[in-house]
Amino acid sequence: MLIDIAARLLAEEGPQALTTRRVAAEAGSSTMAVYTHFGAMSGLVRAMVHEGFTRLKRYFDGIVETDDPVSDMALLGRAYRHNALANSHLYTVMFGSSSLGGFSLSEDDRQHGRYTLAHAVDHAARCVRAARFRTGDPELVAHQMWSAMHGLITLELGEYLIEPYDAEVCFEAQLVGLMVGAGDTVEAATRSVRASLDRLGTELTGAPATEFVD
Secondary structure: OHHHHHHHHHHHHOHHHOOHHHHHHHHOOOOHHHHHHHOOHHHHHHHHHHHHHHHHHHHHHOOOOOOOHHHHHHHHHHHHHHHHHHOHHHHOOOOOOOOEOOEOOOHHHHHHHHHHOHHHHHHHHHHHHOOOOOOOOHHHHHHHHHHHHHHHHHHHHOOOOOOOOOHHHHHHHHHHHHHHHOOOOHHHHHHHHHHHHHHHHHHHHOOOHHHHOO
16 A cells, blocks of 8 residues: 555556655555555665556566467456556656665666566567568567567656557557567458557456556
């Protein structure tokens, strides 16, 4: 609860709202709760970063491998975006800021986040083995896709993407473009990306896929 409250305050009101007194007041507890569980505000911010990646990993773990590795890879991208939108208050701090309670990411913190990328590397390797992606470095492919997803989602959360090229239009086009850029054909990539949308609700949230599209 303290993690969610702190992240929400940060997202809604900015760094100035992130104080032990304000977090404790929102939680209906004393400031001692923050110090007991996290040592200091910097510890609470670190916990926010780790919780964000933990939630992302849960979405990734919900993806069931199929005989269409490109569909699986596209679903990974959808999971990344869905986590960001569902936990936008945490997403904004997952990649660190030195201005928050004296906190700055350590190398261990960054490595904690990098471990999450292993899912993308595995799926990229499967796409290569299936001859859907060109032979190459699956880890580099995963990094390229991560970078592209992160950039688009950052723009989406900042409300920069508007009609006719809103977030939905850009995201669907980007998924196909990333798969084609990695070596897939336009026709095959389009089919697999569409198939990943049909799987979104049942595999990641249990809700109908139509909940996530306009």
